Amino acid sequence: MNERRVVVVAGAVFDRGRLLAARRSAPEDLAGRWELPGGKLEPGESPEQALVRELREELGVETEPLARIPGEWVLKPGYVLQVWTARLLSGEPQPLEDHDALRWLAPHETDAVDWLDQDRPAVAEAARLLRES
Numbered sequence: 032m033n034e035r036r037v038v039v040v041a042g043a044v045f046d047r048g049r050l051l052a053a054r055r056s057a058p059e060d061l062a063g064r065w066e067l068p069g070g071k072l073e074p075g076e077s078p079e080q081a082l083v084r085e086l087r088e089e090l091g092v093e094t095e096p097l098a099r100i101p102g103e104w105v106l107k108p109g110y111v112l113q114v115w116t117a118r119l120l121s122g123e124p125q126p127l128e129d130h131d132a133l134r135w136l137a138p139h140e141t142d143a144v145d146w147l148d149q150d151r152p153a154v155a156e157a158a159r160l161l162r163e164s
C-alpha cells in the first residue's frame with residue numbers, strides 16, 4: 032500500500048539559539064525559495080541516517096538528530112516531508128549542493144525568508160521550540 036511512498040527528511044538545525052535556512056538553487060519552480068535542508072531517504076536508511084547524510088553532503092557539517100517534529104506534510108502525490116530537529120556538532124554550513132545561500136535566523140527572524148509552503152508548519156514549530164529554549 033505504502034511501498035511507493037517516498038519520504039523526504041529535513042532538518043531544523045539549531046545552533047546558538049538560531050535556526051538554519053537554506054535557499055534552493057533548483058529546480059526552477061523551487062529556486063529562490065527557502066527550506067529546511069534535507070532530501071530523500073535512500074533504500075535501507077533510517078530517516079535519521081538520511082538526515083545526517085544529506086546535511087553532510089549538502090552543507091559539509093556533522094549534525095545530531097534530536098526529535099521528530101510531529102506531523103507529516105504531502106509534497107506531491109506519493110511524497111511526504113518529515114522533519115527532525117537537529118543540533119550542529121561540527122563545521123560551518125556551506126552551500127555545497129542544491130543551495131545558493133544560507134542564513135542563521137534568530138527567533139524573531141524566522142519569518143524573514145520566503146519558505147517553501149510545505150515547510151511552513153514545521154518552521155513554525157521549530158521557531159516555537161527556539162523561543163522556548
Ligand code: 523
Pocket residue numbers: 039040041061066067068069070071072106112129147149150
Ligand atoms: N522538499 C521540500 N522541503 C524540504 C526539502 C528538503 C525538500 O518541499 N525541506 C521537496 C523538494 C523536492 C523534494 O522534496 O520536490 C525532494 O527534495 P530534494 O530535491 O532536496 O531531495 P534530494 O536531494 O534527495 O533529491 P535528488 O537531488 O533528486 O536526489
